Amino acid sequence: MANRLAGAISPYLLQHAGNPVDWWPWGPDAFAEARRRGVPILLSVGYASCHWCHVMAHESFEDEQTARFINEHFVAVKVDREERPDVDALYMNATQALSGQGGWPMTVFATPEGEPFQAGTYYPPEPRHGLPSLRQLLEAVARAWAEQREGIIQSAHEVVDHVENATALTAAMIPATLGTEDVETAWERLLPEYDPVHGGFGKAPKFPTAMVHEALLRMAESPVLPRHVREQAADMALDSLEAMARGGICDQIGGGFHRYSVDAQWVVPHFEKMLYDNALLLPAYAHAATLAEGPRKALFTRVADDLVDWLVREMTTPEGAFAAGLDADSQDPLGQSSEGEYYIWNPAQIQQVMGDDDYRDTLRMFQVTDPGTFEGYASTLQLPLDPEEFGPGGLRLYHRARAVLREVREHRAEPGRDDKVVASWNGWMIAGLVRASRWLDRPAWLMAARRAAEVVRDVHVVDGRLRRVSRDGVVSDAPGVLDDHGAVAEAFGLLAEVTGDTAWADHAKALVATAEDHFSAGDGGWWDTADDAGGLWMRPRALDDNATPSGVAAMVAALRQLTRVTGEESYDARADRAVRTQAQLMRSAPRFAGMALADTVGRLV
Incomplete structure (x- = not known):
């Protein structure tokens, strides 16, 4: 028998x-029920x-006794x-305050008023x-x-006070200007x-940090900064x-690209x-290809082409927008759910499909070894050398191996696809496609971007207000948050600039x-939430980039784009005011303010 979630749009x-x-x-009905019964919220x-x-x-949650x-x-x-994301952000702040760590699944106990008093993860x-x-x-x-x-209720009040104080922004944190210093x-x-050996920032687990790489690429192009x-x-960005x-x-x-690397070597x-990782990495690679030379330029271009091929092949919804993501897990040959099963290989599998003539070179090319780099003597596929470095037949082998292995892989049980459409993630993907299409001269990418933008415009804007999520062309009642407005407005502004369609x-100006x-x-x-969204004990406000740009960073990008399209300097002035709210974060923790740093570098004169 289904519970109250049966009518949801969300695949989760x-x-x-x-x-x-x-x-x-x-929603309010759940909290009203908790008050009626006098029990806490799980x-x-x-x-x-x-x-x-x-x-x-x-x-x-599938266990009958636990459920009872x-x-x-x-x-x-x-x-x-x-x-x-507004609910998640607010309770994640509380979870980190209560337990010292965060993650998903997030498990929170709250009063019937929604105030948290106990929290953890798995x-x-x-x-x-x-x-x-x-x-x-x-x-x-x-x-x-x-x-x-x-x-318990008193301790919940104290948690709320702590979260509110920790996220407060004072006038002293906002400078009058931002510049070279x-x-x-x-x-x-x-x-x-920075990791000078393996590239990237920090230690394991290591994340892509596409926003920081964009800042570095802009620094590399700045005529103002020292040589x-x-x-x-x-070097840092390209390496x-x-x-x-x-x-x-x-x-x-x-x-x-996958979500992140569990090791420092990207293995x-x-x-x-x-979708959001790939939306942000696409323009990073296309931008990098304009700065790189020789084999590295070819590598970055190929990565961008492959990313868009994957996007079109596996992530485009029937309506023309882009799905949210693919699961880490899929079924192994015994029908058991296993992380990475779809993507890993062992030498015997390679030999079986590539044949005796090519399998040894294929193993070396993609670093598939007997001990393996993953669990169960299996390996992830890597490409430490360019195919041409394997001799005259290297490029032929590379293309043959990719085609054969992908065909075999497509007969494996596929990871589940989360096919909901998220407004901001589609906004970043549309913007990435538009930028990459210009940098790499790929006009077909602009067409894909426009189709997705039409879906967001036609499905997600309801009575003049932006909604966050849709699925199968049906929009959820979840309201758009700040990053949705910024990312979609930037995407619409880019389309206006490139297509000439005012x-x-x-549409972008209306969202702003x-x-x-x-x-x-x-x-x-x-x-991060609208003044009429309601339902939360505090309006969340995050200044830091995480896996995606912060809402304020997304809005700053949209305002800059509108200035370019309309010539109205008031948008630039508004962006200048906004990015200064991130100044202290940018100075002290630039890894988490990559977009603010990129914007500031771009404004240096």
């Missing part, structure tokens, strides 16, 4: 529609492509973090690795709620975090992009493939005007 919520847990979707947040979300669902306990003592609310069905079982936690919280309710300060902070900074920035292009994080035979990825500029009317924070920046 639909994955839980058959659970014995009596899930409620996020809030579970995840997303469709999340490996550990699937694990916890199978272990606990949850239904008796809690009102259980399930949230797709990609559909409601909990196993039995105690393991220092974690209590989910059942132990549920019982402890239910007992504490029954016996110490007033104390700020860029140099950010540069000095960025340098020690040594320009040259070093170019990092090459390392990712040759590593296992890049799908060497199918195109596109073994977390195998999700998300209607796209009008909505952001000003409903999201403005009064200090030059914006809240």
Whole structure:
């Protein structure tokens, strides 16, 4: 029997529609029910492509006994973090404050007013690795709620106060101007975090950080910065992009990039493939190809071509927009769900399909070894050398191996596809396609971008307001957040510039005007949710880039683009005010303000 999630648009919520847990979707009805019954909220947040979300669902939420306990003592609310990033951001801040860490699935206990008092991430069905079982936690919280309710409510108030204070922005944090000195300060902070051996920033796990690479590419082109900074920035960007292009994080035979690398060498990825990563990496590689020379230029161009081929082949919805992502997991030959199964190979498999003449060179070309680089003596595919370096027949072997291995792979059980359409992710993908089509002279990419933009315009704008998510042409009631308005407005503005169709500029201006009317924070920046969105104990406001640009960074990019299209300098002035709200973050933690740094570099004179 289906629960209340059966009518959802979100694939993640639909994955839980058959659970014995009596899930409620996020909304006022769930909180009213908790108040009526006098029980706390169990809030579970995840997303469709999340490996550990699937694990916890199978272990606990499909278990009848666990579900009965949850239904008796809690009102259980399930949230797709990609559909409601505002809910996710607010409770993630609380989870990090309460537990010192965050991640998904996110498990939060809250009062009937929505104020959190206990939080964590994944909990196993039995105690393991220092974690209590989910059942132990549920019982402890239910007992504490029954016996110490007033104390719990007071502690929840304190959590709320802590989160509000931690995210406050004061006038002292906002400078009057940004300039060369700020860029140099950010540069000095960025340098020690760079990995000069393997490229990228930080240690394992290592993320693509496309926004930082864009900042570095702009630094390399800046006529204002010192020569040594320009040259070093170019090396850092190009070396990092090459390392990712040759590593296992890049799908060497199918195109596109996985979520991140679990190691510092880019060898073994977390195998999700998300639209937003690829939307941001496409223009990074196309931009880099304009600066690179020789084999590296060819590599970056090929990576961009492969990424778009994958996008068109596997991620385009019937309506013409782009799906959200692919799961990390797929079924192995025994029918068991296994992470990375679709993408990994062992030497015997290569020999079977490539034949005795070519398999040894194929193993060397793609770094498939007997010990393996992944679990079970299997390897991810890498490309440490250009095919031409394998002799006269290297390029022929490369193309044959890619074609053969991809054909074989297509007969494996495919990863699940999250086919919802997210407004901001499509905005970034559309913008990436437009930019890359100009840099690499690929006019067909512009056509794909326009088709996707038409879907967002026609489906996601309802009564003049932007909605965040649709699926199969049906739009969700989840309201658009700030990054949706910024990313889509930038995409529309780019289409206006490239096509000469001024209607796209009008659509972009309308989205920016909505952001000003409903999201403005009064200090030059914006809240991440609209003033009439409701339902949260606090309006979230994030200044930092994470896997995607922050909402303020997305809006700044949209305003810059509107200035280019319309010639109206008021948009530039508004962007200048907004980016200054990120100044302190850019100076102190530039890895998390890549777009602000890129914008500031672009404004240097």
